[in-house]
Amino acid sequence: MSRRVGITVPSNIVLVPLPPYAPELNSMENVWEYLRGNKLTTGIWDSYDEILEACTTAWNCLIDDPDRIRSLGSRGWATVNV
Numbered sequence: 001m002s003r004r005v006g007i008t009v010p011s012n013i014v015l016v017p018l019p020p021y022a023p024e025l026n027s028m029e030n031v032w033e034y035l036r037g038n039k040l041t042t043g044i045w046d047s048y049d050e051i052l053e054a055c056t057t058a059w060n061c062l063i064d065d066p067d068r069i070r071s072l073g074s075r076g077w078a079t080v081n082v
Contacts, residue, residue, distance in 0.1 A: 027075070031062070031069075039061060
């Protein structure tokens with residue numbers, strides 16, 4: 001086993017250092033991009049409450065679709081097939 005940053009890492013796992021700013025590596029960025037591009041782009045809201053309602057509706061639509069969440073959060077290079 002190797003030691004890095006005070007954490008014991010099994011020898012069959014390789015830690016890859018990430019750049020300090022890399023939104024393409026953050027799955028949550030894909031979620032926001034999806035919501036903006038597919039659920040929130042066509043709206044013009046007159047009040048904060050309308051914005052909040054639109055965002056709530058978009059979020060609830062997303063969480064009701066686990067396959068969509070899986071596709072937005074998956075990374076081919078980070079998948080292990082056993």
